[in-house]
Amino acid sequence: LAEAALLSPGSCAFEDSACGYQWDYAHLPWTLHGEGHYISVDTSYEGEKAVLYSPDLYSEEWSCVRLIYQIATTLETSPDPTRLNLYLRQEGESFDRLLWSAKEPSDSWLIASLDLMNSTKKYKLVLEGEMGQDKSASIAIFEIKITLGYCVECDFEENHLCGFVNRWNPNVNWFVGGGNIHNSQSILPKDHTLNSALGHYMYVDSVYVKDFQEVAQLISPKTMAPMSGCLSFYYQLKQESSIVFTVYLRDGSGFYEEIWKTDTALSTDWALAEVDFNAPYPMEVVFEVAFNSAKGGYVALDDISFSPVYCSNQTGSPFDPANAGCNFEEDLCNFYQDQKDGPGWSRVKVKRNVYRAGDHTTGFGYYLLANTKYTSQPGYIGRLYGPTLPGNLQFCLSFYYALYGFFKMSGTLAVYIFEENHVVQEKIWSVLDSPKGVWTKAEISFKKPMPCKVVFVSLCKSFWDCGLVALDDVTLSLGTCQAADSFLLSPGECTFEKDECVFTQKKRGRGSWHRGRGPTPTSYTGPKGDHTTGVGYYMYIEASDMVYGQRAYLVSRLLRGISGKQCLTFFYHMYGAGTGLLSVYLKKEGDDEEIPLWRRTGEQSISWLRGLIEYESDRNYQIIFEVIRGVSMRSDTAIDDVLFQAGHCLEVEEIQFSSGYPDSLNEIEY
Numbered sequence: 274l275a276e277a278a279l280l281s282p283g284s285c286a287f288e289d290s291a292c293g294y295q296w297d298y299a300h301l302p303w304t305l306h307g308e309g310h311y312i313s314v315d316t317s318y319e320g321e322k323a324v325l326y327s328p329d330l331y332s333e334e335w336s337c338v339r340l341i342y343q344i345a346t347t348l349e350t351s352p353d354p355t356r357l358n359l360y361l362r363q364e365g366e367s368f369d370r371l372l373w374s375a376k377e378p379s380d381s382w383l384i385a386s387l388d389l390m391n392s393t394k395k396y397k398l399v400l401e402g403e404m405g406q407d408k409s410a411s412i413a414i415f416e417i418k419i420t421l422g423y424c425v426e427c428d429f430e431e432n433h434l435c436g437f438v439n440r441w442n443p444n445v446n447w448f449v450g451g452g453n454i455h456n457s458q459s460i461l462p463k464d465h466t467l468n469s470a471l472g473h474y475m476y477v478d479s480v481y482v483k484d485f486q487e488v489a490q491l492i493s494p495k496t497m498a499p500m501s502g503c504l505s506f507y508y509q510l511k512q513e514s515s516i517v518f519t520v521y522l523r524d525g526s527g528f529y530e531e532i533w534k535t536d537t538a539l540s541t542d543w544a545l546a547e548v549d550f551n552a553p554y555p556m557e558v559v560f561e562v563a564f565n566s567a568k569g570g571y572v573a574l575d576d577i578s579f580s581p582v583y584c585s586n587q588t589g590s591p592f593d594p595a596n597a598g599c600n601f602e603e604d605l606c607n608f609y610q611d612q613k614d615g616p617g618w619s620r621v622k623v624k625r626n627v628y629r630a631g632d633h634t635t636g637f638g639y640y641l642l643a644n645t646k647y648t649s650q651p652g653y654i655g656r657l658y659g660p661t662l663p664g665n666l667q668f669c670l671s672f673y674y675a676l677y678g679f680f681k682m683s684g685t686l687a688v689y690i691f692e693e694n695h696v697v698q699e700k701i702w703s704v705l706d707s708p709k710g711v712w713t714k715a716e717i718s719f720k721k722p723m724p725c726k727v728v729f730v731s732l733c734k735s736f737w738d739c740g741l742v743a744l745d746d747v748t749l750s751l752g753t754c755q756a757a758d759s760f761l762l763s764p765g766e767c768t769f770e771k772d773e774c775v776f777t778q779k780k781r782g783r784g785s786w787h788r789g790r791g792p793t794p795t796s797y798t799g800p801k802g803d804h805t806t807g808v809g810y811y812m813y814i815e816a817s818d819m820v821y822g823q824r825a826y827l828v829s830r831l832l833r834g835i836s837g838k839q840c841l842t843f844f845y846h847m848y849g850a851g852t853g854l855l856s857v858y859l860k861k862e863g864d865d866e867e868i869p870l871w872r873r874t875g876e877q878s879i880s881w882l883r884g885l886i887e888y889e890s891d892r893n894y895q896i897i898f899e900v901i902r903g904v905s906m907r908s909d910t911a912i913d914d915v916l917f918q919a920g921h922c923l924e925v926e927e928i929q930f931s932s933g934y935p936d937s938l939n940e941i942e943y
Contacts, residue, residue: 283330283338283398283419287312293328294417300324301404314402315411323412326362327398330419333391335581337424338372338398339436340385341415346378346407355410359387360399366919367833368764369399372497382415386424386436386494423500423579425493425558428466429473436494437475444483445564447491450476450573465507465543465575472575477562479516479569486563491574492523493558499751501591503584504550504558506577507543510535512570520548521559524667526753528720529559543575547584553591554667554752592663597727598748600634601641607660608747617655617731618643618744625878627848633673633712633745633804636844636882640745643686643731657744659727661693667720669754670727672747673712673807674704678740686742689728690721698728712745712881713807716754765917768805769812774915776812776898779826784819786812786827786900798849799909804881812898813911816851819902827898831862832917834892840922841870841886841896843915847877851905855898855912857886862893875903881913885926 285292288310296303301323305312314323338359346355356376360369373387402412427435429449439446451464451473464472477489510518520533533548550558562572599606601620610618618641623631632640643655662668674686687703707713727749731742767774769788778785790810793799795817803811814825845855854874858867870886896917900910 281419281421283327284417286310286416287414291325294325297324297326301402311413311415313411313413314404316404316408321404323402323404325400325402325414327417329395329397331395332389332419333393334421335391335423336389336419336421337426338387338389339416339418339420339424339433340373340387341382341417341433342375342385343382343413343415344375344378344410345413346405346410348407351406353406355405355407355412356403357412357414358401358403359385360401361389362397362399363392364395365835365837366764367835367839367917370764382413384433384436384494386497388424388496388498388500389419390498425496425504426578427493428576429464429475430466434475438492440490440492442487442489445477445479445481445487445489445562447475447477447489447560447574450474461509461573474573474575476571476573478571479564479567482564482567482569486565488561488563491560493577495555495557496552497555499553500579500581501551501553501583502549502579502581503547504532504577504579505545505547505584506560507545507575508535509541509543509573510570511541515565516569516572517563518572519561519563520546521561522550522552523557523559524752525555525755526667526718528667530665549583549585550579551591592666592751594668594749594751597660597662598746600746601632601639602634605657608657611656611658618657618729623880625880625882627876627879629879630675630710630712631878631880631882633675633881634883636878636880640743643742643744654730654732655742657729658691659729659747659749661724661726662721662749664721664723664725667718667752669716669718669750669752670747671714671716671750671754672729673714673745674707675710675712675743676704676707676740677710677743685731685733685740686744687730687732688715688717689730690719691726691728692721693724693726708802708807711802711807712743712804713802714805718753718755763916763918767915769803769810769913770805773812773827775829775832776827776915777830779828784814784823784902785825786814786898789813793909793911795849795906795909798852798907800846800848800881800911804844804846804913811846811911811913813846813909814900814902816849816853816902816908816910817906821902821904822853823902825900825902827912829896831893831895834862834890834894835919836889836891837919838887838889838921840918840920841884841888841915842918842922843884844881844913845873845877845884846881846911846913847873847875848879849876849903849905849907849909851903851908852876852910853903853908854901855910856901857884858897858899859888859890860895860897861890867897885922885924887922887925 289307291305301314301318301320303312303314303323303325342357344355354376356374359373361372362369373385404410427437463469464474466472518535519531521529521531523529596607599608620639621642622639623629625637632638684703688701690699690701701719702717788810792801793813803809852875857871859870860867870888902908
């Protein structure tokens, strides 16, 4: 009873009720099994998914959500697997943020631990079970527990051990000690948390050691939000022969970084250890004990805790990766060139036109171009140096490049890492082949022990095969480039890479939007590639399938209304002599009429151009993209990279309603 009274809001063991959790009646029903203490959904009803959402919650402090669940399936592998997703629905946001997703089936329950950063806004947790193609799949949730504090913290008093796990070893493992277990001679008289024989702790004992160099590892749940500060724990160590007790951080790609090691031979009472801890991307904490013989002794561990203030009085702000990127709209940011190379890279801008593509950021801004003014010497080299990056961090570098007029592509653009002394350099990327004149995205993961710089090098050896190399939108982020490492995409973003996201067609058929990649079938109209990566997908209308004046609608699902301004950003492509009309409308729930927000008529540019729209709706609403086909088949119109954000647009577009492109032609401004 005492424990039931302590359950925090949003926590539930599903014993006799769902604790204020409700399911969405538009989808599959959840069933509460009071006798088994769980709630579940299965495929006995027709439907794609089931949704369960919590009551309104507040969390002004950092908290940890622990979810005990099980996914049961019969199919071994499936292109459309059964999965369980957990979303955060924040007040004042139209979109839910995906916190976690799992699809691994298991024979017994599993535990997931998720850090929730402190926030002043109300929120709900939303659980979504996707049933997939398995005809006899089921998903069960046994317990949801929200506790104040961080997920890496643990006092080992509960049977789920806060999601800490052993890396299984046939001989030595960490065990739970204390409580009422008195079957081993090395058990301590008292734990640290309760300072009594009833309290629990973790221990590992050398009596099970069979070989030399046996290792036991206790692994924390993965950090799910960037955190830095002081990690502390209590330990006892008793040894006859050498024991090595080490604490590591392990990142997503399996790299171990040692952060602490025992320096004392003996501590028969609980000793406090404190260590500075920095996890800008997902990490696990690994407590490792290595024995040399069966007479080694034991190590005990208890009360792991975390504070967002460093233990040592270390100052210095953490590295901000935003300072290491640039879109070149204002200047070179923190990039620079070596004067002795001469001006290898120039910052240029192309006015909107139908012959030469503009920049990647907006379609009418600045980018860098190498070898713009042909020099008298044969060949040239351009080096662009980035700012200094700290060592021992995992980075992901991404940038866009475009090539024009080369006979041989390979090697015309390369990326090097210079270590600080400029002596050691390593080539980490070079261009092989890519579609000409299309902004193509490149992504590279790297990690160096010493401080280093990223250098973009463009060179061509002889005058005759030198074309133009363009560079734009350089960004640097922490973690590897695989999405598994990043703390998930922004919720209101649609790049059309996987599907049509929140959009649907009013009617499918000849006069509808298509999801495509590469150039459109008709020449002299439509994009050559998408805006997201250059080789991905976008949405377009194929004018040769439609008649003059025919309309095609792409309609978003009903989006949650919020108070205050919202910003819609998207990229549109209107190239072709017969291009018609592209309009964006807002339709509020309950209204018959659509409010026009934005419109463009006629051919605009050969580039992807950025559109910005500021609007507001406190009722639920839909956004509609409408295209009217123009006078000829050269009127393929496309959109890509749609992003919904709460709050004002950071920039304002001058003209919301405009006609054809301005009368400037193929000009480069230096």
